Each structure stands twice: as structure tokens, then as C-alpha cells.
Amino acid sequence: MKAILVLNAGSSSLKFALFATEPALAEQPALAGQIEGIGATPELSARDAAGKRYQEPVTTTGEQAEQHRDALTHLFRWLAAHNPDLEIVAAGHRVVHGGERYSAPVRLSEAVLRELDEFVPLAPLHQPHNLRAVRAVAALLPEIPQVGCFDTAFHRTQPALAQAFALPRAISAEGVKRYGFHGLSYDYVARQLPEVVGERASGAVVIAHLGNGASMCALRDGKSVASTMGFTAVEGLMMGTRTGSLDPGVLLYLMEQKGMDAKALTKLLYKESGLLGVSGISQDMRTLLASPAPEAKEAVDLFCYRIARELGSLAAAAGGLDALVFTGGIGEHAAPVRAKVAEMAAWLGVDIDVSANDAQQLRIDSADSRVAVAVVPTNEEGMIARYTMELLGR
Numbered sequence: 405m406k407a408i409l410v411l412n413a414g415s416s417s418l419k420f421a422l423f424a425t426e427p428a429l430a431e432q433p434a435l436a437g438q439i440e441g442i443g444a445t446p447e448l449s450a451r452d453a454a455g456k457r458y459q460e461p462v463t464t465t466g467e468q469a470e471q472h473r474d475a476l477t478h479l480f481r482w483l484a485a486h487n488p489d490l491e492i493v494a495a496g497h498r499v500v501h502g503g504e505r506y507s508a509p510v511r512l513s514e515a516v517l518r519e520l521d522e523f524v525p526l527a528p529l530h531q532p533h534n535l536r537a538v539r540a541v542a543a544l545l546p547e548i549p550q551v552g553c554f555d556t557a558f559h560r561t562q563p564a565l566a567q568a569f570a571l572p573r574a575i576s577a578e579g580v581k582r583y584g585f586h587g588l589s590y591d592y593v594a595r596q597l598p599e600v601v602g603e604r605a606s607g608a609v610v611i612a613h614l615g616n617g618a619s620m621c622a623l624r625d626g627k628s629v630a631s632t633m634g635f636t637a638v639e640g641l642m643m644g645t646r647t648g649s650l651d652p653g654v655l656l657y658l659m660e661q662k663g664m665d666a667k668a669l670t671k672l673l674y675k676e677s678g679l680l681g682v683s684g685i686s687q688d689m690r691t692l693l694a695s696p697a698p699e700a701k702e703a704v705d706l707f708c709y710r711i712a713r714e715l716g717s718l719a720a721a722a723g724g725l726d727a728l729v730f731t732g733g734i735g736e737h738a739a740p741v742r743a744k745v746a747e748m749a750a751w752l753g754v755d756i757d758v759s760a761n762d763a764q765q766l767r768i769d770s771a772d773s774r775v776a777v778a779v780v781p782t783n784e785e786g787m788i789a790r791y792t793m794e795l796l797g798r
């Protein structure tokens with residue numbers, strides 16, 4: 405089997421998917437899974453196209469970088485063992501930050517990687533791990549081409565106003581502006597929309613990508629016009645462990661009155677806040693929805709409230725609201741979250757069909773709703789495979 409290997413590397417996890425390229429690029433992966441717990445007790449879990457599940461421990465040694473290399477070596481061996489005729493023709497990577505320069509997927513060379521290293525401080529939770537995986541693959545399989553697909557690229561169509569901060573010009577000119585993320589997901593979902601909401605797909609659309617990281621995007625004619633995430637992936641919505649937007653005065657207060665430095669603030673903003681921080685229980689929406697604790701309810705309520713507030717703002721940017729689309733782990737599966745957001749968006753003409761929502765149907769708007777409301781499963785890996793195939797001209 406000839407296939408494209410798609411990788412999405414995080415700090416302690418490596419998500420992977422294998423897409424057959426012949427006779428044509430497959431929409432769904434032949435195999436997909438992840439190695440989790442890198443740095444602790446790594447374990448590989450995967451699922452093939454027939455739904456068969458696999459699980460096994462992974463042995464790693466040495467420092468974090470070597471552990472990622474070991475995890476990849478294990479993955480390659482495991483993939484080959486499960487697909488004796490496997491030929492990996494290319495690797496496509498999720499690279500979260502492409503800065504101002506990269507508005508499309510790019511063939512990755514050491515020179516390009518060095519440029520992408522510059523964006524590490526802008527996406528500390530993602531970028532260093534993304535790039536480390538590229539270098540590890542280059543060392544293990546030097547003969548295959550590698551392609552970087554950027555979360556920021558889809559948003560480069562935004563008008564200048566949507567990308568601007570009210571900062572002095574000299575700082576803005578250095579590239580301190582709003583980039584937006586989750587673009588692979590938005591691009592995939594936007595391409596599905598004509599089938600799901602018809603002509604409305606080219607009108608004013610807001611997509612809510614609600615996963616561990618969460619953001620929303622306003623689209624017009626299928627192109628991004630505004631997003632809740634900005635310079636980094638911490639702006640906007642409340643997330644699993646990230647604050648989302650915060651009065652910058654809070655940071656000044658914590659620095660001046662509590663003596664917190666940049667490192668402590670980074671930890672607070674990215675790892676200790678959001679659903680986890682507010683509930684004090686978990687970052688996992690499933691756990692919170694099942695919990696009787698009032699703190700869990702408060703966290704979920706705040707999560708939904710923030711989405712509803714941002715929806716109003718994005719409708720303003722899009723010039724209305726023809727369709728509202730939910731995606732990501734929470735957007736696709738958490739019916740109570742969708743119901744709460746819809747309730748707060750009634751003023752915009754949103755009305756959902758309760759049973760369609762509970763049944764996770766593709767369209768969940770009621771017959772009376774002025775706005776089409778949809779649940780569209782995202783496929784960031786499939787999008788990366790498609791970009792990789794296109795760029796390599798296969």
C-alpha cells in the first residue's frame with residue numbers, strides 16, 4: 405500500500421494517520437491513532453478502517469527529544485508490521501504557526517525549518533513539538549518528502565482590520581498581529597458545507613471548533629474574515645486548560661502584586677486555567693457534564709457563555725449569520741453545550757431541534773430557525789493528506 409503518513413505532534417503525544425494514495429487519495433485513514441504519554445509511560449493506541457483497535461506499550465530512552473525519536477521509530481516498525489507492503493511516499497505535518505510568510509502548505513527543508521523555529525515562542529504548546537517530529541522523520545526516513553500544513557494559513561484572507569491590534573505601529577510591524585489557528589479544521593469543514601447547508605455556505609457562516617483547544621471563525625464566501633484566536637492560541641474562547649481572552653490588567657496585577665514571571669504566567673494561562681481551572685476537577689468536557697459538582701456546572705456554563713458572546717461578535721464581522729456550525733470533540737459530541745449556546749443565540753435567529761441535537765444529526769436546526777445549524781465532524785488529518793498530495797503533485 406502506498407500511503408501518506410500524517411503527523412500531529414504535541415508535547416507528550418504523537419497523533420498519526422495513514423492515508424492510502426492509490427487508486428486515489430482516501431478520504432478516511434487506513435489506520436489512525438496516537439502515542440500518548442511520551443516522557444512518562446508511552447503507549448500506542450490505534451484503530452484501522454474496519455474499526456479494529458490496537459494498544460501496546462512503547463519503550464523509550466533518554467531525553468525528551470530522543471524519546472520522540474524512539475516513539476517514531478516504534479511507530480514506523482509498528483506500521484510496517486501491520487502493513488507488510490507499506491510504502492510511505494510522503495509525510496504531512498500539522499505545523500501550528502506559519503507566521504506572516506506561510507499562507508499555504510510548504511515542502512519542508514532544513515532552511516524552512518529554521519524559519520519556522522522563529523515561531524516557537526508564539527506557540528509554545530505546539531510549534532516546538534511539531535518541528536521536532538519533522539526533524540525526527542528526516543533522520544529516520546531521509547528519502548521521503550515532508551510537507552508542513554499550517555493552522556494559521558487559512559486566516560491569511562482576513563481583512564487587515566481583523567488582524568490588527570491597537571498597538572504602536574513599530575510593534576505591529578514586527579508581526580505582532582492576530583494570526584488565528586485551527587485553520588486546517590476550518591478549511592476542511594468549509595469544504596463540506598455546500599453539501600450540508602447549500603447556498604448558505606457562501607453567506608455569513610460561523611464555525612465553532614471546540615476541542616481541547618477551542619476557537620471560532622467567521623467566514624464569508626467560504627473564506628476566513630475573523631477568528632477568536634489571535635497572536636497565540638490562548639486568545640478568545642475558554643479552553644480545556646487555557647484562559648482564552650483575559651483583561652491584560654490581570655497579568656500586570658499578577659506580575660506586580662504576586663511576583664509572577666513569564667514562565668509562571670505561561671503555565672497559568674496555558675495549563676492551569678480554562679475548564680480545569682474553573683472546575684478544579686477536570687479539563688475533560690465528558691467528565692464535567694457527568695459531574696454533579698456545582699463547580700463543574702459553573703465551568704461548563706462559562707464555556708458556553710463565552711462561545712455565545714463571541715458568536716455575536718463574529719456575526720458582526722461576517723455581517724450576519726446564515727449558518728452556525730459545530731465541530732471538534734466537544735462541538736461534535738456534547739449536545740448540552742450546543743443546546744446552551746443555541747439558547748443564548750436565539751436573538752440571532754438560532755433555534756435547534758432538540759431531538760436532532762441529541763441524536764448528533766448533521767443538521768440540528770428546527771423548521772422555524774432562521775439560521776442553519778450543523779454538526780460537521782472535522783478531519784484535520786484528511787486535510788493534511790490532501791494538501792500534501794496536492795503540493796507534491798501526485
Ligand SMILES: Nc1ncnc2c1ncn2[C@@H]1O[C@H](COP(=O)(O)OP(=O)(O)O)[C@@H](O)[C@H]1O
Nearest residue numbers: 614615616617687688689690732733734737738
Ligand atoms: N461524547 C462526548 N461528550 C462530551 N464531550 C466529549 C465527548 N467526546 C469527546 N468530548 C470532549 O472533546 C474534547 C477533546 O476534543 P478533541 O477535538 O478530541 O481534542 P484535541 O484538541 O486534543 O484534538 C474533550 O474535552 C472531551 O471531553
Ligand SMILES: CC(=O)OP(=O)(O)O
Nearest residue numbers: 585586615616617637
Ligand atoms: C491551535 C490549538 O489550539 O490547537 P489544539 O486544539 O490542538 O490545542
Ligand SMILES: [Mg+2]
Nearest residue numbers: 615616617732
Ligand atoms: Mg485540536
